[in-house]
Amino acid sequence: MKTAETIEDVRASVAEAKASGKSVGFVPTLGGLHGGHFSLIDAARQVCDYIVVSIFLNPTQFAPGEDLDRYPRNTEGDLAACSDRGVDLVFIPSVETMYVDGALTEVTVKYLSDALCGRSRPGHFPGVCTVVAKLFNIVTPDKAFFGDKDYQQAVVVKRMAADLNFPVEIVTCPIIREDDGLAMSTRNRYLCQDHRRQAAALHGALELAGEMIRRSHPPAAEVIEAVRRRLADAAPDGKIDYVQVVDTQSLRDVEGTSGPVLVALAVAFAGARLIDNTVVDSATG
Amino acid sequence: MKTAETIEDVRASVAEAKASGKSVGFVPTLGGLHGGHFSLIDAARQVCDYIVVSIFLNPTQFAPGEDLDRYPRNTEGDLAACSDRGVDLVFIPSVETMYVDGALTEVTVKYLSDALCGRSRPGHFPGVCTVVAKLFNIVTPDKAFFGDKDYQQAVVVKRMAADLNFPVEIVTCPIIREDDGLAMSTRNRYLCQDHRRQAAALHGALELAGEMIRRSHPPAAEVIEAVRRRLADAAPDGKIDYVQVVDTQSLRDVEGTSGPVLVALAVAFAGARLIDNTVVDSATG
Numbered sequence: 180m181k182t183a184e185t186i187e188d189v190r191a192s193v194a195e196a197k198a199s200g201k202s203v204g205f206v207p208t209l210g211g212l213h214g215g216h217f218s219l220i221d222a223a224r225q226v227c228d229y230i231v232v233s234i235f236l237n238p239t240q241f242a243p244g245e246d247l248d249r250y251p252r253n254t255e256g257d258l259a260a261c262s263d264r265g266v267d268l269v270f271i272p273s274v275e276t277m278y279v280d281g282a283l284t285e286v287t288v289k290y291l292s293d294a295l296c297g298r299s300r301p302g303h304f305p306g307v308c309t310v311v312a313k314l315f316n317i318v319t320p321d322k323a324f325f326g327d328k329d330y331q332q333a334v335v336v337k338r339m340a341a342d343l344n345f346p347v348e349i350v351t352c353p354i355i356r357e358d359d360g361l362a363m364s365t366r367n368r369y370l371c372q373d374h375r376r377q378a379a380a381l382h383g384a385l386e387l388a389g390e391m392i393r394r395s396h397p398p399a400a401e402v403i404e405a406v407r408r409r410l411a412d413a414a415p416d417g418k419i420d421y422v423q424v425v426d427t428q429s430l431r432d433v434e435g436t437s438g439p440v441l442v443a444l445a446v447a448f449a450g451a452r453l454i455d456n457t458v459v460d461s462a463t464g
Numbered sequence: 465m466k467t468a469e470t471i472e473d474v475r476a477s478v479a480e481a482k483a484s485g486k487s488v489g490f491v492p493t494l495g496g497l498h499g500g501h502f503s504l505i506d507a508a509r510q511v512c513d514y515i516v517v518s519i520f521l522n523p524t525q526f527a528p529g530e531d532l533d534r535y536p537r538n539t540e541g542d543l544a545a546c547s548d549r550g551v552d553l554v555f556i557p558s559v560e561t562m563y564v565d566g567a568l569t570e571v572t573v574k575y576l577s578d579a580l581c582g583r584s585r586p587g588h589f590p591g592v593c594t595v596v597a598k599l600f601n602i603v604t605p606d607k608a609f610f611g612d613k614d615y616q617q618a619v620v621v622k623r624m625a626a627d628l629n630f631p632v633e634i635v636t637c638p639i640i641r642e643d644d645g646l647a648m649s650t651r652n653r654y655l656c657q658d659h660r661r662q663a664a665a666l667h668g669a670l671e672l673a674g675e676m677i678r679r680s681h682p683p684a685a686e687v688i689e690a691v692r693r694r695l696a697d698a699a700p701d702g703k704i705d706y707v708q709v710v711d712t713q714s715l716r717d718v719e720g721t722s723g724p725v726l727v728a729l730a731v732a733f734a735g736a737r738l739i740d741n742t743v744v745d746s747a748t749g
Contacts, residue, residue: 283575284627289568316629342569344601
């Protein structure tokens with residue numbers, strides 16, 4: 180496995196791989212790799228010949244006061260895990276490599292970026308879109324892999340890639356969960372033991388929502404109310420940022436739940452803001 | 465010469481050219497080709513093996529009430545001229561090909577887009593940046609060619625390409641002028657005979673500015689005043705949008721003229737809004 184810290188090194192390695200006819204799969208990450216990331220790498224390995232992982236804790240997708248400064252870093256462990264998983268190239272640039280002095284360009288996706296997490300994190304998705312556009316231009320992958328845990332991110336990035344005609348296929352992969360249902364996340368490492376136990380309720384509440392919708396597709400408001408009650412009971416220390424039932428494409432709130440809907444939530448335990456979601460289609464079960 | 469109306473056709477032709485080791489030069493245009501465009505094609509031909517011209521009257525860079533509906537189109541003549549000049553591929557997409565339903569993504573370059581023409585055309589440069597990003601991803605050129613007549617556009621596109629790490633070199637080419645000094649522009653075709661005569665004063669006023677700056681590098685305000693007086697005298701029907709003396713990189717107003725400066729102006733004759741500029745460096749003459 181190679182590691183590259185400069186854009187030139189990435190381009191040279193990828194060009195070499197492409198010249199030998201290899202297809203390039205790309206998994207962009209913030210580091211702090213876990214089972215969710217590993218599933219993306221495995222998925223990439225299944226369908227691509229040359230696998231690139233980026234480890235870049237992108238500051239522009241964090242607002243002042245968010246957890247950029249304490250975000251868990253584990254570069255040595257991340258590199259070892261990538262090597263074990265058959266990654267060919269890890270791109271691990273500095274902030275200065277990614278953002279030259281005087282950079283002024285921003286890529287934004289209207290509406291989709293303002294929904295759900297965008298309400299409490301207004302600069303987040305512009306930061307994500309801009310860095311993903313940069314990484315696509317640096318890595319020039321054939322396919323890029325994103326996890327469904329960050330469902331809104333996947334929707335936004337798909338829209339961005341299509342709208343700007345990036346010659347990159349966006350592949351999304353299922354949420355990977357701990358044994359008790361908690362969606363894997365780098366931020367789970369922030370949780371104290373008690374909060375870690377309560378955090379399993381996020382998935383439990385989403386399962387409850389799925390059951391309700393599949394059983395009788397009630398109004399979204401009823402589903403939201405039930406999810407909030409379950410969270411209040413089972414995760415009393417969790418501060419709910421949002422619980423929403425939205426269209427799976429537009430991410431706009433829906434009133435009914437008879438079509439396919441996304442039930443999404445964000446809950447903060449002390450400084451650990453966790454998100455989770457489920458897509459429920461009452462028609463297909 | 466090939467023509468392509470679909471993105472797939474462009475990609476196939478460019479891939480074939482690249483596979484045979486050819487470098488790709490790209491000249492994006494709105495159509496209505498003139499000597500300025502031809503100079504860009506010639507410049508591309510000098511340094512690239514495979515030349516792609518796009519002809520796309522991009523609606524998103526025009527505001528409501530601007531001249532999108534009457535912008536001179538001459539597709540047959542444009543194609544003949546491209547063929548004569550040795551262009552390999554003309555990409556001539558429909559609006560529907562370039563903008564799918566539900567597109568939501570915008571590429572913006574802060575500050576630089578708000579200066580000069582951006583003040584009276586606030587959506588213009590976001591429209592330009594977004595379509596250029598799209599075209600770069602469709603054509604994947606090695607080099608792209610832009611004219612100095614649209615100096616601000618070149619600065620903005622260079623910033624965008626660098627910030628987003630597009631693997632494209634932006635090449636700028638000198639302004640091409642008519643015999644009386646008027647900068648070549650598709651919009652010159654709007655001018656009646658009398659206004660066409662007056663319009664030569666734009667270049668005359670910029671030459672005056674250049675002489676003043678080279679002679680004694682006076683305060684920018686004096687240069688602007690002299691340019692405005694000259695325009696009032698020699699182009700009395702021209703409505704001045706702006707006359708500015710700005711930094712050549714930041715495009716911010718300067719007070720002194722001892723460094724290299726850009727003198728830029730926009731003047732409208734009836735419905736014909738014309739722009740012109742000159743870079744003056746009093747140090748080097």
